[in-house]
Amino acid sequence: EDKVVQSPLSLVVHEGDTVTLNCSYEVTNFRSLLWYKQEKKAPTFLFMLTSSGIEKKSGRLSSILDKKELSSILNITATQTGDSAIYLCAHSGSARQLTFGSGTQLTVLP
Amino acid sequence: NAGVTQTPKFQVLKTGQSMTLQCAQDMNHEYMSWYRQDPGMGLRLIHYSVGAGITDQGEVPNGYNVSRSTTEDFPLRLLSAAPSQTSVYFCASSYEPATNEKLFFGSGTQLSVL
Numbered sequence: 001e002d003k004v005v006q007s008p009l010s011l012v013v014h015e016g017d018t019v020t021l022n023c024s025y026e027v028t029n030f031r032s033l034l035w036y037k038q039e040k041k042a043p044t045f046l047f048m049l050t051s052s053g054i055e056k057k058s059g060r061l062s063s064i065l066d067k068k069e070l071s072s073i074l075n076i077t078a079t080q081t082g083d084s085a086i087y088l089c090a091h092s093g094s095a096r097q098l099t100f101g102s103g104t105q106l107t108v109l110p
Numbered sequence: 111n112a113g114v115t116q117t118p119k120f121q122v123l124k125t126g127q128s129m130t131l132q133c134a135q136d137m138n139h140e141y142m143s144w145y146r147q148d149p150g151m152g153l154r155l156i157h158y159s160v161g162a163g164i165t166d167q168g169e170v171p172n173g174y175n176v177s178r179s180t181t182e183d184f185p186l187r188l189l190s191a192a193p194s195q196t197s198v199y200f201c202a203s204s205y206e207p208a209t210n211e212k213l214f215f216g217s218g219t220q221l222s223v224l
Contacts, residue, residue, distance in 0.1 A: 004152075032211055042114075042200065042215035043153075088152065092211050097168060100145075100152035 002027045006101035014109050021074040021104045023089030031092045033072045038086040079108045112136050116201050116216035123191040123223045131186040133201030141204040142184040146197040191223045
């Protein structure tokens with residue numbers, strides 16, 4: 001059974017700090033690793049990492065996939081209060097199903 | 111741009127009642143799915159569909175039915191509501207049916223079963 005574990009469960013930082021969120025996975029057939037941001041309600045897509053694309057960057061957010069360590073990190077630099085959200089990691093395997101981790105709740109204080 | 115539309119946003123049911131959660135998308139996505147989100151457990155897949163007339167079970171399908179008569183609509187039916195079905199439900203769609211990645215989510219339905 002595929003498994004995705006995220007850490008930490010929650011994190012409180014101040015504006016301007018840099019944060020690193022972790023995601024580890026145990027899967028039978030790796031296809032891709034995805035990151036989503038969930039603010040008040042609906043998760044929104046951030047990044048997809050595959051064997052052919054192990055690093056992605058968008059503004060202050062970046063993500064790296066380590067296939068050897070079966071893990072991924074999401075970095076956010078110069079955090080802002082608008083970054084406060086739940087960050088979800090998910091694996092897409094061969095069964096057309098996404099397996100989600102339980103998420104990291106990030107709170108950025110002014 | 112409507113995207114994925116879910117109704118209702120909130121619902122309270124009594125144990126044993128049935129109801130249908132509605133989901134519609136206007137992006138011509140072939141892949142649609144239903145997830146439930148419980149505290150500390152992330153999102154878990156209930157049912158999914160890779161096209162009209164085709165549905166399949168996800169991780170937690172018991173107590174739920176789905177149908178896909180059109181590309182746009184994917185309703186989720188609770189047959190006989192139980193307190194264990196208290197959760198937030200999300201409908202999601204994708205234009206990549208082979209991999210269901212890059213999901214677009216609806217705004218969710220908060221369901222309470224008393």
